[in-house]
Amino acid sequence: MQKLVKNHVGALVAWVIAIIVAVVALPNMPQLIREYGQTKIPDSAQSQVATAIQKDWGRGLNNVRQVVVVFNNGDKPLTSSQKHAINKTVGRLHRNADKYKIKQIMAPTDNAETKKQLVSKDKTTQLVQLQVSKKIQAGQTATNIEKLAKTSGVKTYVTGGDILTDDFSTSTQEGIKKTEVIAAVFIFIVLILVFKSPVVPVISLTTVGISVITSLSLVMNLVKYFGFPLSDFTQVFMVVVLFGIGTDYNILLYDQYKAELSAGLEAHEATTKARKIAGRTILYSGLSLLIGFSALGLAKFSIYRSAFGVAVGVAVLLLELLTLNPFFMAVLGKRMFWPEKKFAGGTSSKLWHRLSHSAVLHPLISLGIVLAVTVPFMLMYNNNLNYDTTAELSDTLPAKVGFRVVQKHFSKGTAEPATLYIQSDKKLNKEKYLDVIDRVTKKLQQEDGVKTVASVTQPGGTKIKALYVKDQLGTVTTGMNAAGAGLAKINKGLREATSKLGSSDMQSGLDGVKTMIAGSKQLETGSAQVTSATQQLASGATKLQSGASVLDSGLGTLNSGLQTLSRKSNAVNGGVNQLMSQSARCHWLSPAWQPTTSRSMPARSS
Template identity: 60%
Template sequence: MCAAVILLPNVGQLVRDKGQMKLPSSAKSQVAQVIQDNWGRDQGNTRQVVVVFNNGSSPLTTAQKNRIKQTVSHFKTSKQKYGIKDVTAANDNAATKKQLISKDKSTELLQLMVDKQQTVKKMKTLITSGAKTQGVKTYVTGSDILNDDFIQETEQGLKKTELITVIFIFIILTLVFRSPITPLVSLLSVGVSFIISLSVVMNLVEKFNFPLSNFTQVFMVVVLFGIGTDYNILLFDQYKEELSREKDVITATRNALRIAGRTILYSGSSVLIGFTALGLANFSVYRSAVGVAVAVAVLLLVLLTLNPFFMWILGRRLFWPTKNFGSGSSSRLWHGISTRAVRHPFIAIALVLVIGVPFLATYHNELNYDTLAELNDSIPAKKGFKVVQKHFSKGTAEPSTLYIKTNHPLNNEKDLKEIDALTRRLKKIAGVKTVASVTQPGGSEISSLYVTKQLKTVTNGMKSASSGLNQIGTGLNSANQQLGNANLQQGVTGAKQLASGTATLKSGSQQLSSGATTLANGASALQQGTTTYTSGINTLNNALNTLNSKQSQITTGVGTLNSSVAKLQSGSQQVAAGLAQLQSKVNAATGTGNTAQIQELKSKLGELNSAMAQLEKSTGSTNLPDISGIKTTATALTSSSTKAQNDAQTLQTALTSLASSNSDAATQQKMLNEIFAAIAQTGTALNTQQKAALTTVMSSIAKSNVQQLSGATTAASSLKNDLSALTTAGNSLNTELNQLNALSSQLSQLSNLNQLAASSIQANTASMQALDKLSSAVQGMQQIKSALNGSTGQTGLTSGSQQVASGLSQLSSGTDEMASQLSQYTSGVASVTAGANKLASNSGTLTNGTAQLAAGNQQLAEKQSELTAGLTTVNSGQQTMYNSLQGLVGQMQTLRNGLSTASNGTQKINQGVGSANSYLTGLKNSAASKTYYVPKSVLQGKTYKQSLQAYMSGNYNATKITIVLDENPSSESAMNKISTIQDQAQKSLKGTALAGATVAIGGQTSTTHDLQQTASNDFLRTATIMLIGILIALMVITRSVLQPLYILGTLLLAYVMSLSITKLISSAFLGQSMLTWNTPFFGFIMLIALGVDYSIFLMMKYREFGNFTGTPIIRIVRASAVIGTVVISAAVILSGTFAALIPSGVLTLIQVALVVIIGLIILVFAIPTIIPSLIRLTYPLKDKMDDEEKFKETEKKQK
């Protein structure tokens, strides 16, 4: 006893750790649990907890929502403190918001995945403390929490049961034996049995995983105290009877053990066999009742050893203060019932059937599998669960989860399509409210991921493409017509004239170069003369005669100057004529017709580009038109633009050189002005008319040349750049046409039409850019034209050349006049003498000026050669341009042929697009279009990744589908739907890529469904084994075949009637219209195992009386009368023991107690009615008549 107490483990913790219901590993809910435990993403070995935030029936206010957000944030930031692995809140995304906020906005849920390493009690305490939110009703619930609350309810109920049982047994035994000592001894022996057996069972559980459940300890208490007290009553009653006959206590004890002990052993053996048979059960809850068998074995050992000890030690004091030890009293009730039963056996049996059949007929085995029914309504977890069922659907609090596990990743388009098809099929099952999966995370279809929506977009694009193709055909025809009307020959002629004018300009430039050389020679001579003049000035005072001798040189120089000016005048006239011809050619080349044609062609290509953009949106298949003509044209255009670019480069170089030369001419003019000033200082100043004429001519020449050549240089640079861009565009166009030509052989199907459109768009864009460059080139030519013609406020190059010629004419006139004035100059020499000294002092300046003039003239001569070379290059480039344009005329026909072919091709494409659109429209309206398709870009996107993480395992080999039913998840209807869902899932995946996948549905409803299947099947199996075991034991005890059948028939009748009556009482007084799922089983084993005792008591007394009389009727009536008191007392005690379960508040215990109590009451009346009646009908008629006569004689003697 002391060892049992010392070695007793922590019973409560063992029940929590090893006493939970265990379904077979093959059950679908257990398969699903294994998949969940290996899910990954930190969700393995976790339990789900739901935090409920509620504001009654009113919507949550803004302040309440903010406080809830703070609570949620607290949980997310304190995961380690609470053991949380994952948090799912309403504000995480749109899908969770839809699922976790009630429609009336009064309730919000927070889902937590909590590590199982901590106990449920500790976890519940921590999370409840953290979930408290000011101004909001907060509950923490979940299946594990509800189960833990049930364990606590059972433990508290057990404590009440133990106390009430002890008090009740003490009172009953005191009344039966009229002694306080007897109850104490009985309770002591049973209590010792209980403590020892409890220690043995719990150590077996701890060390060998012996079967255990929440009810093991409870039923050990009621069975041990119930039958233990019954056995004690039987033993002590026999002992009391033996004391009335024997004065020796030891002899009385021995006789009591021989008679009552044998009955106890037989009866206890049948109970032991019945509970031991439960060890063969498959269901853990049923198998856990085998612990009662261990307790019964210990009880029998203690009762047959410890009780005799007290009987021998106490003797008659065991019944103190009773002094009457007469024989045991008989039961008038059982005697009267058995007497009438044997007299009228048919009536007795008929009466039993009349009473029992209605209960048998009205009983339906509808059981309640809802764990909530076991709990008191005041428990917070149950309140929270009820709040969820009220404000959401009844299935929201405990959704079901369908798992699909394969040996390959499921995050691909093919498998996702099958998952979505299954999701849509599950939605069609009656009673299913919402279905959420990886393809429908919010519980509703995403229309953009279905072929129907995608085909609608395609067909709309096809319509636009058809319209665009019509526009393309029209544009191509128009472009072809415009090209046909274009007069490119005129442009070729203008280019030829431009080249001719440039040649003329080149000739004039050569003449200008010759004149510049002559001018340079004259300047050199002037420099020498200045030197001589300076020397003469120095000796002026001494040699005026020398000065006179030099007058002839002056006259010669003037003559030479006059001749040079005449030549310059002739050259400038030739330049003017050449520029005039150049201007006419440029005007011809920059006509408005070509520009208008270019703009119109650009506009048509823009329309073509827009149409191709519409075509790109759709797909189809047709033959691409022949584009070889366009490619040939693009190649020629590239070649021509390259040559034109080279010509522009040459022209730019020449004009730049010419501008530089004229800039030097301006410097020369400045020097001449200084010379004029120096001559003026000598006193022989030129007259105003001569000076003005010379200055105007030189200034006009310099200014005009610089301005016009600068403008021409800029225009040539722009022309070069534009032609360079045109070359680049042509190369780009040629490249795109090469790509387009390569693709044309491949684009034979409508699905690749968009690539053709894209390539066409790029090619057209390049063409438009090329046209822009060509337009820019034309504009450059117009700039050259403007430079030649001049603009407002600025003289043109042609006009400037004319001004040069006019100025030279004036200069010639001035030199003539200067020659006529030489005589006057000679006469004025005398007057020069007076200023000779002053002139000598300034002769250095004059020398420097003449040196600069000579240098400038030398540079002018050099630049004139560069100008000539530049004009030669320009002339060559223009000739090349002329040849290119002449070739372009022939290529334009090729381009027109290509445009015509393209126009015909667009018509064929349009026909193909129309056919494809008709087919796709039909497909869109068919059932085949309702197919899920996720593009690769969407599948790899950030948004879809969230869905994959939420509904697929860490390695993507498993996925889950969350199913919410619209009814109580523990109801019979919900469990039937689980079977339908499981069958539908397996059928839907047959013939698909997921045909070999493991499919299992988990969740509370699935667990309950598996529990129902397992419990129902194992109940029948276990009950059959138990009945067979008891039947064999009864055959051994009664030494009969029929009597065990009579006994078991009586017990089964009492069992079914008690179930029916208990159901009526439960509905009327407990508010529960159904029995809990385990009530029939526990009621069966308790009533059958314990009720058989009373039958064994009767039959053992019947056999005992067989030693004194051989009439079965008399023996059964006497046995009934004698044993009736014991059975009634035992039934009262056992009923009281089970009645002690009612205050526990646990529905299962209450209903089991009612079944046993009602069953015992029925047996009290059924046993003395059925068994004597059947025994009466068992024997032959002659024996019956003899028994009848002996029975009457016995009755007379008794009276």
Template identity: 50%
Template sequence: MKWMTKNHVWGLLGWLIVLVAAIMMTPDTGKLVADKGQIKIPSTYQSVRATQMQKKWGSDQKNTTAVVAVFSNGDDKLTPAQNAAIERTIDKLKSDKSKYQIKGITTAQDSATAKQQLVSKDKTTQLVQLNVKLSKTHTRSLIRDQLTKAVKTSGVKTYVTGSDILNQDFSDATQAGVRKTEVIAAIFIFVVLLLVFRSPITPIISLLTVAVSGLVSISVVTNLVQHFNFPFSNFTQVFIIIVLFGIGTDYNILLYNQFRQEMAHGKNPHDATASAIKIGGRTILYSGLSVLIGMSVLAFAKFSLYRSAVGIAVGVVVLLAVLLTLNPFFMTVLGPNMFWPVRKSAGEGDSKLWHALGSTAMIRPILTLVVMAIVMVPLALMGHGTLDYDNTVEIADNVPAKRGFQVVQKHFSKGTAEPTTIYIQSDHRLNNEQSLQIIDRLTKQLQNSAGVKTVLSASQPGGSAIKALYVRNQMATVTSGLTKSQQGLDKINSGLGSAKQQLDGANISGGVDSANQLASGSQQVATGTSTLSSGINQVTQGVNELNAQLQNSTSGSQQAQLQQLTTALPQLNQAISSLNDQVNAASTGSTSGVTNSLTSIGSSASDIGSQLGAIQNAMKGISTPNVNAGQLVAAMQGQGANLNAQQQQVVTATIDAALKQQSQASAGLQQTLAGSLSKIGADAQNIGSSDQSVASQLQSLQGSTQQLQQAVSQLNTASNQVLPASATAITQLSGGLSQLSSSTNQLASAMGTINGNTGQLVSGANQVASGNQEMASKLSQLGGQTASLSNGLGTATDGLSKISAGSGQANKYLSGLQHASAAETYYIPAAQLKSKTFAPVLKTYFSPDRKITKMTVILKDDPSSQTAMKRLPRLEGIVRGALKGTSMNNAKVAFGGSTSQTNDINEMAAGDFSRTAIIMLAGIFIALMFVTHSLVQPIAIEGTLLIAYSGATNIVHWLVKAFLGQSMLTWNTPFFAFIMLVSLGVDYSIFLMAKYREFLHQPISTDAKMLKATTIIGTVVISAGIILSGTFAALIPSGVMTLIQVALVVIVGILLLVILIPIIMPAVMKITYPTPESRLNDDQK
């Protein structure tokens, strides 16, 4: 037990247990990066507010990621066969939407607008936009792998890209870079330590202790991330590994050199270990404390990426614990064998380079500092230029997502792949005509802004104006309609004049005379039929009496009566013939003349009725133009007209007065014309009714006359048949009474029939006479109404002439307005807003509650470029200026998309960099004060670090431009290079000043103490610098541009520090602690 304690076995066992537990409990680092390692921007920034607004769009876009499928035929146009194959692939995607968890898909086949945006102008490339569900189980890597296979199309180059896909590729590249770095760094460190200590044992022990600290640190940090949301990013793991391998090896070199030096003084392994831990351990703690402070202050950073570097502080704590508790076991147990096969423990040799530099600086310290300032300050102040915010530079060119992104930029525009989205949130619904006018006006202003390729909005969903929805085009339709209306009015006016002429030429008086003659003749017929009826009644009575006498007659009286009957029958026959002639004469009188006149009048009345109908229809189509002076003034201002309030009132009053005068004139004219037409229509209706009544009665009269004629004709025929037969019967009466009785019975029956027909004849004749009298009266009234109708038509022609002239003036005014700037005003009818054709626009550009609208802005520049970011403030100014003073004055505005997010990162990173750097330098300054017990020395040390950092950054800027083809440093290179170089580079100054303080009690001058410390520690610092530089050089094969550039800055910075520290620090010490009598020679060492 005592042996185990003496030889630090408990430390070994303890770290073995911790190591096993750490390995078993380490979460999946790749999954942590995907879930919690993404850059987080505070909610006060625009891109985050835009994301919050975007989430209100509905379930189709909530918790989704945007993916672009790219189909390309290189520089050649897509063939019909290729397009057909692409359509089949798209159909397969649509049918497998649930399989791939696709929430939305937009293709070129959806609409003409979509085709315009998703098919390149050179017809070589076609895009498909996808919204895919993103969750803990449906990760970005899974989405990328699934869709990459799903979009494969025969004969076409296919890619899957998008910002999240590119970020996932960047994360994968970083993880792969970490694995490469670990292997390369381990090999490099082993080789360097083998050369330094000339032993294979020492490198193995050093790597073992550093590896334990690295594994435990990664486990602790990742568990803190998983359970407590500890800051984490793509770079956390790789920088923990690099820092621990770098400074851990440096600390081991310092500790092992001290241990070897103590054994060279004759101490046993246990005592040498204790002395090494006491002396070297103190220096390690001082250096580790400065690094710990520098990394810990990153917890105060607001930017999540910068704050994620605080995990390095956790690693430093673990590293210090491992080195100071695990190394003693190997040193005490192995002793001199730790440096096998070398047996001689002579300690570390002196550095001739640092001795030469230090001695030269101390001879003329002020001149030395002036020369260094002349050389280094301009280099430090030259600046490294603008930074590159394009994350695609972090990814190798052979990665499919990056190749797809480059294809989109080549065949569309640089901004097409990552457009900027402007969200506008109002407190009221925006799907109305007034709001759409504001949106359209804003769309035009944005389109006219420099650097903007196109803008898609609710008013211009295809990126270009819809002409049919602008007042200019609508006025063209109105003016065309007014022209046609004016032509129609002229035609109606001509027709009314013609109708008036026809009406005036109609012979109404001739028709009235003919009707009077017809009425007189019909009256005579009625009188004749009455006389005829009386005669027939007498004959009938006589026949009946004869029949009675024949039945009861005596021979004497019968002969007298027969003789009398024989005489009366011819007279009856003559009277019937005369009646028949009168009826025929009456029926063929002036009926045809009256009928012709009535037909002519009816035709004229029909023409007049048709023309009046046309006039009424034309009147319905004529309306006063719907022009609003306020809208015209607003449109003039929207087109750039600068009008003050007084000028607006004058313009508005002038337009309103002109419109009111025109409206009153048109209304009065329409009222006059409407009254005239109404009176004319009433008269024409009365004439038509009278004409129809007369015609109807005439037809009835003609029918009755025909019945009368037929009855008289039958009577005449019957009398011609019966009377001769009766005469014969009477002549033959003497032949027998029986024959006479039979004949008289037949005569009585025939006369009864005739008597019945004459009743109908009288009734019909009276009806004809009455009808003809009424017809004559109606025709007389028709003459007066026709005169009134003619006057009304004259008034109508005058009114139509005035309306035609007014329409011409209105058309001329609107034609002039059509070419004014006010005609550019957007106007959409309310019915079209609710139509099915506008429904896709509402769904795409408005939130479900219609209170948020979005506008897609495609820039000409690279979305991640400084040029694109500088355009955002100007675009924001345009948006707020366009909304000011409108119904959307209080609307919230937020810019989303890659450019907005990059701009927010730029703004936040720049401010946070300065703030974090000050805190870090302040923390390190305090630590240096405790180490050096001075105020001047910390200032000199931090000044040296800053000069080395600035100079190294500028040199690397030149190097990457010359050898890597990158014109800019990546945006996060300066920050990570700063924290690495400052926090790690300060160790070398601490090493020097700690060694100096070891000689404080020696009886030599300050100059000699400083030069001695510089000479001794130089070898350690150079070795440590080589180790740290080599460790960071292991980042170069990772292929991640940020890691490459950070590595280069650290390497160049360490090289500068190795030269500057032995020059500046001795010169400062010489000036601070002058010792004129001191002489620098070898004896004073």
């Protein structure tokens, strides 16, 4: 039992159990990274507020992602047969919409506005925009849509912001695998060069590898069950940092152990003394890293907060190196450094001794050499930041190729447009709110770098003239002019009637006709007033941007003119009724008038 304790067998058993549990309990890391690893900023940020609004926005369009299907014929315009094939593909998308959770499909053939937006100017490319439920993963969505959208004779791509982000996550995972392999090979070579033994690299990689796997399992379970911060870079941070400092700490510990063996101590005593001396340095260094990475957990930016996972990894690494390493050291003894048989103290480098000795003797010269090496690199630094994640993706990736096609033939924002949400506690479909939205639309259209702005008042990115007051007043003016012309004809007819009635003695009938004529003149005058007021409004409409007061005044004048028209129309009706009454009396008094009255009066009335 005492021998087992001396050989630290208990530590070995404990870490074997730990690694088995870690492997069994390790969640699906790529899935967790897709769900929880997206870059997040504080909820108070504008983009986050907009995302919250988007989840409840639209009729059946909440919690959706935009997917763009790109149909391209290279640099040649699409032929009629290719367009026909694209239309068949759009129909297939409609038929399978429910199956693949496609909530909305917007195609160029829907209407004139969509054609303007979704067909490139050079006629080589067409787009179909889809709104797909986020209940299906972005990668699976891309696979489903690619099967449906595949069109013979046309280059077809499926792209979108979420799809590119998912491809970025996949690319990151593949990069981590390569990093692990490269790190293992590099560490193996370095340790062989340092200790001149193949055994030490194997032990070092084993101990560090156990700490990495255990740490990843612990962090991923914390993410899954407790919402621990995570990003696309958490795993690669942990792998690089743990392999780096783990190898460094192992070199320090093994070198001290080798020095103790060279001093003639037995394996158990050398292990204890080496852990006491080197272990203190390792612990202090590790604690400084632990505190530094833990402090990042207080940051608000998700990528910085996710570095807290490295702190967990450092804690596991320190515990593992100072408990599992002693087992190999105590059991193997000098065999750990096979095939070396002569032990002449710890590892020493003549190069570093020479460099440090020269730096102490000639500090100014050493400083000058350092500056001569570093300053050129500082001067070449241009500080150009690139926030385009697609730059990290392979140029052969279909989603990236499709994205570049959209940028070439449309604009950079077409594939993944920015959306401005306007939220109010009042209904925004009223005229005054639509006017505000239209003004915002015009303001955005004037911004540099903005190519197209589509809104509820300009769904196609351009004005719909029929919706604007100036155009509407022009229509009213035209109508009133036509009404005035019609009233002039009525007045002319009434004058003719008066002329025909002039030969009779029936004063009362003549008075009725005169009354009707006078009423028609008043009606014509009122019509002229209305026309004049309407023209004033049309002129005022061109100055709408100077203030709504001009519009209100013009509308008031129009209302007054219409009221005048109503009053004069009543006068005309009274005159007509009186004329009809007198005409009846004329018929009774003078039979000679009967043919003329029966032919002419109904004709004028009609």
